[in-house]
Amino acid sequence: MKKPTPDFRAILRILREHRVDFIIVGGVCAVLQGAPINTFDLDIVHSRKPTNLDRLIKALEALNARYRTSGHEKLKPRASHLASSGHQLLMTLSGPLDLLGTIGHGHSYEDLAGEAKELDIGEGLRAQVLDLTALVRIKAETAQEKDKAQLAVLRRTLEEKSRS
Amino acid sequence: MQAAAAEPTYSEDGVDLTLIRWMLSLTPAERLDVLQQHLRSVLRLRGEKANS
Numbered sequence: 001m002k003k004p005t006p007d008f009r010a011i012l013r014i015l016r017e018h019r020v021d022f023i024i025v026g027g028v029c030a031v032l033q034g035a036p037i038n039t040f041d042l043d044i045v046h047s048r049k050p051t052n053l054d055r056l057i058k059a060l061e062a063l064n065a066r067y068r069t070s071g072h073e074k075l076k077p078r079a080s081h082l083a084s085s086g087h088q089l090l091m092t093l094s095g096p097l098d099l100l101g102t103i104g105h106g107h108s109y110e111d112l113a114g115e116a117k118e119l120d121i122g123e124g125l126r127a128q129v130l131d132l133t134a135l136v137r138i139k140a141e142t143a144q145e146k147d148k149a150q151l152a153v154l155r156r157t158l159e160e161k162s163r164s
Numbered sequence: 165m166q167a168a169a170a171e172p173t174y175s176e177d178g179v180d181l182t183l184i185r186w187m188l189s190l191t192p193a194e195r196l197d198v199l200q201q202h203l204r205s206v207l208r209l210r211g212e213k214a215n216s
Contacts, residue, residue, distance in 0.1 A: 006203050008196065031199045032192045036183035038202055122193025129192075156179040157188075164188055 006095030008042050011063060012127050014094075018059035021047035023116045024129045025103055025138075030150075032119055033132040035157040037150055041096035045130075046082065047109040048101060053079045056099075063092035104138035132158055 008028055015022060024032070027039025046056055057079055067075045068091035077088050077099070085101035085108070102108050115134035118126050130138075136154045143151055173182055187195055 005207055006200075008200065028196070028199070031187075031195050034184065034188040034190075034195060036180070036187045038199065038206075040203065119192045121196055122191075152175075152177045153179050153184075156175045156177075156181060157184050159175075160181060160184045160188055164185075 003091075004093060004095050006040055006042070008095070009121065009123055009125060010094035011042055011092060011097055012121065012125055013123075014062050015044075015056075015059050016125060016127070018055045018062070020056045020059050021049075021052045021109065022056075022128065023109060023112050024127055025100065025112075025135060026098070027150075029129050029135055030132065030154055030157070032121065032129050033135075033157070034161060035132070035154050037153055041098050043098045043100060045100045045103055045107075045109050045112055048083050050079075050083075053082050056082055060090070060092075063094065063097070065090045065092045065097065067091075068096060104141040107138055132161070 012024075022044040024043070025045055026041075026043030027037055028042050030037055031039070046052065057077070060077055065077060066073055067077065068089050073091070077090060081088055082099060082101070085106065087101070088099040090097045090099065103112075112130055112134065113128075115131045116128040117131055119129050121127050132154065136151065136158060139147060139151055139154070171181070171185075173180070175181055187198070190198065
């Protein structure tokens with residue numbers, strides 16, 4: 001697959017059209033809440049209920065999703081992959097998409113749903129986004145050296161938000 | 165009369181607070197547009213053909 005320019009709204013639109021239950025986490029989540037960081041992929045935590053996996057598989061077919069890990073570029077994700085707590089790193093027609101069964105120390109869609117909020121992300125689209133406070137807390141659980149600079153930006157963003 | 169203290173430009177750990185304040189002045193949709201525009205610029209600079 002030719003490397004596309006990431007178009008996050010295009011991916012989110014397909015997921016919404018297929019009524020997939022998911023929460024945006026990671027860099028796009030942080031940007032939507034005011035953090036000045038950059039990211040090239042869209043990270044989501046999806047509900048792993050069978051009915052949702054059926055809808056997610058159809059959405060991924062519409063996005064022509066394939067694994068982007070070396071040697072697996074022709075492999076399509078299956079429901080059994082998406083039912084796991086692991087991370088599925090995919091390439092789609094509209095750029096990289098990471099499907100995360102859980103994040104941090106095992107937080108699932110159901111665990112995070114109470115800390116998500118719906119945001120208007122433009123062009124008639126709305127999406128569930130993990131609250132920035134929860135994102136910082138969970139990111140800190142498993143932060144490696146490379147994550148520390150980004151965590152500092154997220155924490156300062158939270159401070160500035162509390163002042164405004 | 166003393167002038168009001170200016171807001172700090174950087175945090176103690178080196179984060180540019182002016183960028184954060186600017187991003188917070190935007191709507192979520194506008195923030196997403198900023199990110200998308202940045203990605204297109206980076207990829208263009210890297211010589212990759214952007215889908216528009």
